Amino acid sequence: VRLAVLVSGSGTNLQSLIDRSRQGFLNAEVVVVVSDRPGAYGLTRARDAGIHGHVVDYRSFMSGPLPAEPEEEVLDALDRRQRILKETDPSRRRSKLKRLVAAESAMIRILSAYRPDYICLAGFMRLLTPYFLDHWNREGDLRVINIHPALLPAFPGEHAYRDTFQYGCKLGGVTVHFVDEGEDTGPVIAQGAYPIWPYDDLERVERRGLQLEYEMYAQCVNWLAAGVLELEPTSSGRRRVII
Numbered sequence: 001v002r003l004a005v006l007v008s009g010s011g012t013n014l015q016s017l018i019d020r021s022r023q024g025f026l027n028a029e030v031v032v033v034v035s036d037r038p039g040a041y042g043l044t045r046a047r048d049a050g051i052h053g054h055v056v057d058y059r060s061f062m063s064g065p066l067p068a069e070p071e072e073e074v075l076d077a078l079d080r081r082q083r084i085l086k087e088t089d090p091s092r093r094r095s096k097l098k099r100l101v102a103a104e105s106a107m108i109r110i111l112s113a114y115r116p117d118y119i120c121l122a123g124f125m126r127l128l129t130p131y132f133l134d135h136w137n138r139e140g141d142l143r144v145i146n147i148h149p150a151l152l153p154a155f156p157g158e159h160a161y162r163d164t165f166q167y168g169c170k171l172g173g174v175t176v177h178f179v180d181e182g183e184d185t186g187p188v189i190a191q192g193a194y195p196i197w198p199y200d201d202l203e204r205v206e207r208r209g210l211q212l213e214y215e216m217y218a219q220c221v222n223w224l225a226a227g228v229l230e231l232e233p234t235s236s237g238r239r240r241v242i243i
């Protein structure tokens with residue numbers, strides 16, 4: 001299958017996907033890399049691997065004149081469904097949503113040209129709106145996945161390694177999940193855990209966790225490629241991933 005990988009930073013998960021794919025351990029190929037930041041090292045990794053890299057510079061979308069699209073009705077519908085923007089002031093929230101949608105439509109334009117089967121977030125530090133997700137999640141299939149360095153629903157958000165470590169947890173974890181309208185809330189595909197010893201520092205914890213991330217991301221992509229994952233509704237309203 002064809003993977004698009006979205007990055008914001010160093011891109012070691014991207015590197016691991018590229019390496020495993022080329023070594024024959026991944027039944028998938030990274031066909032394009034998109035970053036929200038021009039300086040992301042992940043773009044250099046893509047170039048070194050001969051993979052097309054693109055920048056959608058979110059900063060330029062988040063200021064300046066407000067985009068004309070989407071029209072009010074569409075924006076309303078998106079605003080009712082999204083759960084990522086915390087602004088309580090409706091007009092500020094809607095402006096921000098509009099800007100995010102403009103950035104996302106630029107990403108969709110670029111990504112579509114590569115016909116990806118799945119969009120893999122790998123250290124992509126932006127929140128995606130239902131506008132982006134709807135584009136890929138068609139016919140009931142979820143096609144956007146993320147890796148998060150904690151055992152969700154514990155420690156969502158940007159600083160999961162730090163939060164796990166500072167809490168004093170003696171078990172750290174990794175979650176690979178489908179992306180939905182919330183922040184780190186979508187159906188869980190797989191979780192793994194590793195020990196945190198009393199003498200560890202944050203750096204060692206991160207290094208240990210990242211090794212597990214690389215393995216788990218590859219395993220989950222292989223399941224997607226094999227087409228074995230299914231979503232089962234549960235009585236709680238949440239969907240559960242089963243094989």
Ligand code: GRF
Pocket residue numbers: 007008009010011012013014122123124147148149213
């Ligand atoms: C990883 O810990 C990933 O789980 C998190 O951001 C980090 C990205 O690392 N969402 P890298 O850019 O893949 O090296």
